[in-house]
Amino acid sequence: MKLLVVGGAGYIGSHTVRQLRAAGHEVVVLDNLTGGHAQALPADVACVRGDLLDAEAVRTVLEAHRPDAIIHFAALIEVGESMGAPGRYYCNNVVGSLNLLDAIVQTRVVPLVFSSTAAVYGTTDNVPIPEDAPLHPESVYGETKLMTERMIQAFHAAHALPFVVLRYFNVCGAAPGGEIGEDHTNKTHLIELACLTALGQREKMMIFGDDYPTPDGTCIRDYVHVQDLADAHVLAVEALERGQMSAATYNVGLGHGFSVREVLGAVDAVIAEEGLPPLPREIAPRRAGDPPRLVADARRIVEDLGFQPQFTDLKEIVRTAWEWHRSHPHGFEG
Numbered sequence: 255m256k257l258l259v260v261g262g263a264g265y266i267g268s269h270t271v272r273q274l275r276a277a278g279h280e281v282v283v284l285d286n287l288t289g290g291h292a293q294a295l296p297a298d299v300a301c302v303r304g305d306l307l308d309a310e311a312v313r314t315v316l317e318a319h320r321p322d323a324i325i326h327f328a329a330l331i332e333v334g335e336s337m338g339a340p341g342r343y344y345c346n347n348v349v350g351s352l353n354l355l356d357a358i359v360q361t362r363v364v365p366l367v368f369s370s371t372a373a374v375y376g377t378t379d380n381v382p383i384p385e386d387a388p389l390h391p392e393s394v395y396g397e398t399k400l401m402t403e404r405m406i407q408a409f410h411a412a413h414a415l416p417f418v419v420l421r422y423f424n425v426c427g428a429a430p431g432g433e434i435g436e437d438h439t440n441k442t443h444l445i446e447l448a449c450l451t452a453l454g455q456r457e458k459m460m461i462f463g464d465d466y467p468t469p470d471g472t473c474i475r476d477y478v479h480v481q482d483l484a485d486a487h488v489l490a491v492e493a494l495e496r497g498q499m500s501a502a503t504y505n506v507g508l509g510h511g512f513s514v515r516e517v518l519g520a521v522d523a524v525i526a527e528e529g530l531p532p533l534p535r536e537i538a539p540r541r542a543g544d545p546p547r548l549v550a551d552a553r554r555i556v557e558d559l560g561f562q563p564q565f566t567d568l569k570e571i572v573r574t575a576w577e578w579h580r581s582h583p584h585g586f587e588g
């Protein structure tokens with residue numbers, strides 16, 4: 255198949271481009287390169303620099319490349335930032351996605367895989383969280399993803415747009431080999447920060463709250479490896495191409511969680527293999543908006559698409575992240 259990967263130069267997008275190519279698909283990337291990195295893409299993948307807010311440019315790309323299917327990653331992704339800059343988030347994530355949907359209808363309706371998030375659920379006691387749990391996003395970021403899901407459903411109803419929505423839990427790790435990995439402008443993710451602390455770029459790790467109602471008092475999350483997540487996109491787009499389904503929403507996670515302390519323990523174990531001391535850490539107040547426990551009910555994607563995560567061992571997951579950060583201490587630019 256020929257795939258257009260929108261936002262393909264980002265963290266999850268670039269891992270998906272690799273997995274699509276490994277599965278024998280042809281790939282064209284559309285990316286504005288504000289959050290993504292051209293260096294994250296194989297040299298022989300065509301990368302068109304363009305922004306979803308430029309409706310004319312989006313239509314031109316679709317007409318020029320005539321993809322068989324589209325995977326849409328392009329978005330602003332920071333929960334905290336979205337609360338202070340709602341206009342930017344609604345414009346970029348919702349208007350940008352609307353331009354893409356309009357362009358699809360104006361050129362040729364082809365299957366769409368959309369990158370959504372567990373943030374659409376908000377805080378819930380219903381853990382592990384099934385796809386049909388109530389949707390109450392607590393951030394502007396989560397709201398923009400839910401609005402886009404709803405636009406996609408409306409385009410499905412009106413224009414027979416086939417789609418799969420993937421709701422990611424905590425994405426982490428890097429492709430084994432350390433060639434590409436996580437490199438966001440603002441670093442907020444637990445494993446990335448822990449690796450940068452091990453490299454001496456941060457003084458210590460803060461544990462945001464140790465008084466949660468969990469076994470060790472710290473928050474529990476479902477950490478899914480970015481390469482497994484990339485494989486989920488390949489499975490989704492291939493299932494759409496086969497006509498196996500025309501409208502589906504899946505959680506992507508392992509279906510079990512790890513606490514902040516367990517994650518930091520795994521990082522300690524990995525860096526100890528190189529003789530590094532345990533990470534300095536300090537208990538800090540709870541971070542606003544962090545639910546105690548977010549774990550996916552991931553059975554639907556396993557049953558429907560045969561999703562089979564390869565990275566289920568926390569230490570192995572952390573090791574891939576560490577390999578990337580150790581070999582690229584300043585990310586792609588370094």
Ligand code: UFG
Pocket residue numbers: 331333371372373423424425442443444445447459460461462463473474475514541544548
């Ligand atoms: N944490 C710390 N110290 C840190 C960083 C994080 O204790 O320095 C804790 C957080 O409080 C949280 C856990 O580690 O309990 C994981 O935090 P991350 O920032 O790595 O990830 P989040 O769970 O906040 O966010 C993820 C995705 C978001 C998505 C959200 C859905 O990154 O895009 O899940 O709930 F919106």
